[in-house]
Amino acid sequence: MVTLASAPFGVPLLLEQAALPAPRRLRLAELGLRPGATVTVLRRTAGGGRIVGVGDARVAVARAVLQQVTAVHAAAPAEKG
Amino acid sequence: MTTTTRTVTRPSVPSCHGDGGGEIVRDGRPVVALVGSPNVGKSSVFNTVTGARRSVGNWAGTSVEVGSGSWRSGGLDAAVVDLPGAYSLDPLSPDEELTRDLLVRPDRAELPDVVVVVVSAADLARTLYLAAQVLEQPLRVVLAVTMGDVATRRGIDVDHAALSLALGVPVVAIDPRRGRVDGLAEAVEEALRTPVPARSLRPCGCDCAPGCSCTCCAAGATADAKADPTAGPAGDAAHLAGDAAHPDGGADGLDGDDELAVADRRFARIAAAVEVATSRRGSARADWTDRVDRVATHPVAGPLLFLSVMWAVFQLTTRVAAPVQGFLDGLVSGPVSDGARWLLSAVGLGGSWVEGLVVDGVVAGVGMLLTFVPLMAIMFALLALLEDSGYMARAAVVTDRVMRAVGLPGRAFLPLVVGFGCNVPAVSATRVLPDARQRLLTVLLVPFTSCSARLTVYVLVASTFFGAHAGDVVFGMYVLSIVLVVLAGLLLRATLLRALGHEDLVLDLPRYQRPALRLLGAVTWTRLSAFLRTAGGIIVATVVVVWALSAIQIGERAQEPVRSSAYGRLSTAIAPAFTPAGFGDWHAAGALTVGFVAKEAVVSSWAQTYATSEPADLHQPGGLGASLRGDFERSSGGHATAAVLAFLVFLLGYTPCAATLAAQRREIGGRWTLVGVGLQLGLAWSVAVAVFQLGRLIS
Amino acid sequence: MTVPSAASPLRAVLAELDAGAPTLDEVARRTGLDRDVVSAAVDHLVRLRRVDAQTLASACPDDGCGTCPSSGGCGSHGTPAPAGNRPVLVALSVRRRP
Numbered sequence: 080m081v082t083l084a085s086a087p088f089g090v091p092l093l094l095e096q097a098a099l100p101a102p103r104r105l106r107l108a109e110l111g112l113r114p115g116a117t118v119t120v121l122r123r124t125a126g127g128g129r130i131v132g133v134g135d136a137r138v139a140v141a142r143a144v145l146q147q148v149t150a151v152h153a154a155a156p157a158e159k160g
Numbered sequence: 161m162t163t164t165t166r167t168v169t170r171p172s173v174p175s176c177h178g179d180g181g182g183e184i185v186r187d188g189r190p191v192v193a194l195v196g197s198p199n200v201g202k203s204s205v206f207n208t209v210t211g212a213r214r215s216v217g218n219w220a221g222t223s224v225e226v227g228s229g230s231w232r233s234g235g236l237d238a239a240v241v242d243l244p245g246a247y248s249l250d251p252l253s254p255d256e257e258l259t260r261d262l263l264v265r266p267d268r269a270e271l272p273d274v275v276v277v278v279v280s281a282a283d284l285a286r287t288l289y290l291a292a293q294v295l296e297q298p299l300r301v302v303l304a305v306t307m308g309d310v311a312t313r314r315g316i317d318v319d320h321a322a323l324s325l326a327l328g329v330p331v332v333a334i335d336p337r338r339g340r341v342d343g344l345a346e347a348v349e350e351a352l353r354t355p356v357p358a359r360s361l362r363p364c365g366c367d368c369a370p371g372c373s374c375t376c377c378a379a380g381a382t383a384d385a386k387a388d389p390t391a392g393p394a395g396d397a398a399h400l401a402g403d404a405a406h407p408d409g410g411a412d413g414l415d416g417d418d419e420l421a422v423a424d425r426r427f428a429r430i431a432a433a434v435e436v437a438t439s440r441r442g443s444a445r446a447d448w449t450d451r452v453d454r455v456a457t458h459p460v461a462g463p464l465l466f467l468s469v470m471w472a473v474f475q476l477t478t479r480v481a482a483p484v485q486g487f488l489d490g491l492v493s494g495p496v497s498d499g500a501r502w503l504l505s506a507v508g509l510g511g512s513w514v515e516g517l518v519v520d521g522v523v524a525g526v527g528m529l530l531t532f533v534p535l536m537a538i539m540f541a542l543l544a545l546l547e548d549s550g551y552m553a554r555a556a557v558v559t560d561r562v563m564r565a566v567g568l569p570g571r572a573f574l575p576l577v578v579g580f581g582c583n584v585p586a587v588s589a590t591r592v593l594p595d596a597r598q599r600l601l602t603v604l605l606v607p608f609t610s611c612s613a614r615l616t617v618y619v620l621v622a623s624t625f626f627g628a629h630a631g632d633v634v635f636g637m638y639v640l641s642i643v644l645v646v647l648a649g650l651l652l653r654a655t656l657l658r659a660l661g662h663e664d665l666v667l668d669l670p671r672y673q674r675p676a677l678r679l680l681g682a683v684t685w686t687r688l689s690a691f692l693r694t695a696g697g698i699i700v701a702t703v704v705v706v707w708a709l710s711a712i713q714i715g716e717r718a719q720e721p722v723r724s725s726a727y728g729r730l731s732t733a734i735a736p737a738f739t740p741a742g743f744g745d746w747h748a749a750g751a752l753t754v755g756f757v758a759k760e761a762v763v764s765s766w767a768q769t770y771a772t773s774e775p776a777d778l779h780q781p782g783g784l785g786a787s788l789r790g791d792f793e794r795s796s797g798g799h800a801t802a803a804v805l806a807f808l809v810f811l812l813g814y815t816p817c818a819a820t821l822a823a824q825r826r827e828i829g830g831r832w833t834l835v836g837v838g839l840q841l842g843l844a845w846s847v848a849v850a851v852f853q854l855g856r857l858i859s
Numbered sequence: 860m861t862v863p864s865a866a867s868p869l870r871a872v873l874a875e876l877d878a879g880a881p882t883l884d885e886v887a888r889r890t891g892l893d894r895d896v897v898s899a900a901v902d903h904l905v906r907l908r909r910v911d912a913q914t915l916a917s918a919c920p921d922d923g924c925g926t927c928p929s930s931g932g933c934g935s936h937g938t939p940a941p942a943g944n945r946p947v948l949v950a951l952s953v954r955r956r957p
Contacts, residue, residue: 103666109948110668115881122454125462126561128665130453137450139457139557141564141664252906285899420869423903427868431896438893 083131084145086120092150093117099147107148110138117153190238190352192231195259195294196278197287198245201306204336205278206242209233209344214240224258233345241272247286249293263297274300274351276344281311281318281333285434292426295327298358300351303331304344315441323437327429449550449671456554457669466558469551471635473542477535477612482619484534486777492527516711517704525703528764529696535612537688539581544683548675552577553667560665562642566649567657572602576645579609580638582691583816587823601649601657603828604836607816608648608843610641613759617811619778620763624785625792625804633805637812644813648843656835698818702757706765722769727753731769741810741845742796742803742852747787752810758817802855806848813844868892872900873909877953901951913950 086092096114097104111133112118119132127142196202206214206227214229227242243262244255251257265271277294279287294301303323311318324331330351332343455461497519504515546552556563556573563573572593579586583606590602610618618637622630709727718724723732723746731750738744738752751766763778770787781788789800796803815821815837824833868890875886883901887894904910 105948106666110666113882115885117884121450122457123459124457125459125558126564126665128557128560130457130669137453137669139553139560139665139667139669141560141666143664144666247906283895283899285893285895286902289899289903419907420873420909423907424867424869427896427900427903428866430899431865431868431892434893434896438895 080149080151082146083118083120083129083140083148083150084142086150088120088122091117091119091153093153095149095151097148099144103144107140107144111136112138112140112148118150187239190273192238192240192274192276192348193262193272194240194242194276194278195263195290196245196304197247197280197290200245200278200280200283200287201336202242202245202278203227205276205304205306205334205341205344206240208336208339208341210240214242216242219258222254222258224254226258231345231348234349236345236349238273238348246290248289263294263299268298268356271297271299274302274348276302276304276348278304278306280307281305282307282314282316284318284323284438285430288430288433289426291327291329292429295329295359295429296426298356300354300356301329302344302347302351303327303329304341305331305333306336308333308335317439317441319437319439323433326433326436449669452672453554453669456551457557462554462558466555469546469555470638473539473546475631475635476542477538477615481535481538482777482779485531485616488534489527489531492523492530496527497523513711516707521704521707522700524707524764525700525761528703528761529692529700533688533692535615536582536691537684539612540687541680541684543577543581544680544687545675548673548679548683550670550672553669556667557665557669560667562646564664566601566605566646567653568598568602568605568649572598575602575606576609578687579606579611580641581612581687583607583609583611583820584823585687585690587820587827588690590827597657600828600832601652603824604652604832604839605645605649607820607824607836607840608641608644608813610638610812611759611816613817614811616778617755617759617762618808620775620781620784621788621804621808623779624781624788625801630779633808637808640809641812644843644847648839651843652839698758698822702754702761702818703764705757706754706761710765728769737845738810738848739795740852741806741848742799742856743792743807743810745791745795747791748795748807752814755811755817756815758819759811762811796852796856799852799856799859802852802859805855806852809851810844810848813840813847815840865891868896868900869904872897873904873953876901876904876910876951905951909954911952911954913952914948 080095081087081092083092094112094114094116097107097112099107107113112131116133121130121132121137124130124139128140129142129145131138131140131145194202194206206229209231210227210229213232214227216225216227218224219226224244226244227240229240229242231238231240241262243259246253246256246259249256249260249264251260262272263275275294277291279291291301291303305318305320305323308318318333320331320333330347332347334341334344456465500519500523501510501515504510504512504518509515546555552574555577559573572590575586575589575593578589586606586609587603590599590606593599593602614637615634618634619630622633626633706727709730710722710725712726713721713724714726714729715724718728720728722728727750728746731753732746734753735744735746735749738749743749747766747769750769751762754765755762763775763784766788767775767784770784775781775784792800792803792807821833821837824836828836871890871892872886875889880886880889883897884894886892886901887897890897892900901910901912905912
């Protein structure tokens with residue numbers, strides 16, 4: 080189990096519940112970062128954050144938030160269809 | 161195929177779209193019905209196949225619009241009816257009711273001869289539901305698949321042959337938006353040659369012959385519970401009797417579980433078809449948006465790119481706008497003013513105070529407002545371009561750390577960027593921030609963003625004193641503006657707004673896209689007209705007030721009449737406050753006084769104080785420039801450069817303009833606006849003095 | 860769940876939602892159904908009033924405010940719609956039948 084802040088780049092991860100206040104979690108969920116979602120941490124950004132890929136979307140997330148979101152390594156993603 | 165006589169239903173209300181729409185006339189030709197979900201492009205199909213031979217009207221006794229026309233293509237000559245968009249045959253709306261009424265009828269003879277169901281390749285699962293229902297009825301069906309391009313863009317590929325096999329109907333891919341419906345007419349012709357299929361889909365799955373007494377037939381299409389997983393979609397027998405007796409065959413009238421079971425069977429069919437006929441590719445997004453982002457969000461390259469982009473924006477703005485401004489200015493101060501004077505003379509008001517008011521006040525004011533339109537327009541257009549292309553989000557990421565240092569979220573970036581165009585809409589733009597205290601902070605910081613009105617003064621002054629280096633000085637002002645925003649932010653957070661929380665960046669990065677020019681135009685126009693509306697009246701009023709102040713003489717008439725005017729006296733009184741900053745001269749003070757109300761007025765009123773004419777091209781200040789040089793030399797005791805820089809700094813920071821103050825008052829209230837004014841004056845003055853004193857020591 | 864998904868997609872999706880599947884992708888994964896079919900199934904279930912859908916959103920979506928800054932602010936009538944509609948977060952809950 081890792082946090083998004085320390086997860087390796089380019090590896091599919093399965094998100095778990097984030098230890099953040101509800102409005103924050105809602106915001107993340109809106110952008111696709113929800114418990115049970117499969118994401119990939121893509122690269123570093125200016126300012127210490129990271130860019131997280133969820134499906135086709137790209138979300139820039141600050142370090143402080145990344146540190147509160149935990150994930151486990153996902154099994155090989157089953158691409159349906 | 162027999163020719164049947166049939167009652168012609170005429171609309172009881174005359175249609176407003178032409179003659180006789182809304183009826184099916186049996187004239188010996190086959191009748192083709194067009195059905196499909198909303199938004200699949202059904203109307204485009206109808207328009208394309210009927211060409212000009214169509215009309216639209218209300219179906220008799222309903223408010224539902226139906227199109228009817230003729231389809232002539234190759235060997236096909238048919239009457240077409242375009243039914244309203246319907247997701248399913250379960251009548252949740254009058255549109256769906258009509259569609260259902262026409263497709264589910266006891267009298268076979270009244271059914272359309274062929275039904276073309278239009279579905280979307282980009283949303284097969286959803287748009288096939290209607291098809292699944294239609295396929296339960298004894299109708300000849302042809303499936304037309306649209307939106308292939310959208311599907312391809314989403315990475316979905318549809319195998320039409322496989323789909324045809326899975327559903328048991330002919331499938332044709334078409335592109336009605338580009339007018340390509342080849343193959344559809346042939347498919348319909350071919351379908352007309354086949355017998356009407358006797359088919360249905362019953363939940364009980366039993367093989368019912370006429371006279372069957374299974375629960376389905378007994379209840380007349382309302383039964384379930386025996387949801388038999390082994391009964392597949394194929395091989396169902398006809399339920400002609402059931403259908404005939406109960407035109408309400410289908411989900412309508414069923415109770416919940418039966419409804420679900422019936423719908424489930426349809427979905428099973430759809431799922432099987434989708435499974436077999438569609439495949440997904442990885443999307444192309446990963447490629448080039450991600451590649452650009454590798455630079456655009458990079459810790460080092462990102463900020464550099466951002467600064468370059470901003471620099472380019474401002475260079476473009478100043479260079480492209482200047483000649484247009486010059487032209488407009490010349491137009492107003494020349495032909496328009498002359499024209500006004502002529503008109504007034506003709507009415508006998510030549511030389512009166514009315515002329516002064518009209519020409520030097522109102523016309524001059526409006527003219528001044530107009531000269532800023534090119535500058536604003538270009539600035540707004542460029543900012544809109546950056547937003548629409550998607551780059552703004554990356555810029556927000558790159559500036560996030562700086563934003564957080566000031567205690568603002570990445571989203572506050574946007575109002576501040578708009579502020580560089582004009583502070584007035586920027587203040588309103590703070591509504592993007594959900595938190596009231598963050599909004600307050602941002603509204604107080606907006607005035608420190610150097611708007612394009614201030615730019616005009618920079619250009620004039622910089623061109624006068626720095627010649628070839630004018631552009632660099634102006635750029636430096638913008639950098640300083642950012643510094644002041646940060647400084648003021650830190651100051652506010654340390655004192656009055658200590659309780660402000662932090663919001664960390666979580667921002668979606670949309671794909672880069674080619675900006676839509678029409679959208680750009682619309683946004684630019686919106687902002688521009690908003691500016692003209694809010695600031696326009698105030699600017700014109702300011703010019704009129706300044707004119708009045710300069711016209712009213714107080715006390716002994718000085719050698720330069722302007723000096724002894726109310727305006728001049730006021731400026732002289734204020735001037736000593738600027739001595740420590742090296743420009744304690746009434747001309748400069750006067751310009752700043754006017755600028756307190758509207759920056760756009762600074763240049764012209766400055767010119768007025770010298771009784772020279774305003775330069776048509778700010779890059780070539782001419783007479784005004786010479787006067788300025790003289791005065792700055794004097795007031796600074798020989799350190800003109802330092803004084804000029806101090807002046808520019810003060811101009812940057814003090815208060816933007818009356819229109820901005822009005823906007824601020826609307827957003828944060830009068831009290832906080834006054835706090836803002838105090839903050840601005842204080843900070844601007846302190847930094848200006850510092851600049852002058854330091855500059856004096858250095859030079 | 861004992862209901863084979865292929866033959867009864869709606870009931871399978873309903874069952875997974877009832878069992879607390881957090882995302883539609885998860886439902887698709889568990890039922891083996893295509894993601895689009897799951898989405899269409901959910902919409903149909905909402906239509907059948909078997910499932911309640913409630914939109915959850917925070918104050919201002921990013922796209923909307925990207926083109927928002929005009930003098931009217933968010934929701935200004937003069938603001939053109941953002942390019943491409945954003946998907947919204949929807950909370951799905953299975954209705955309890957009496």
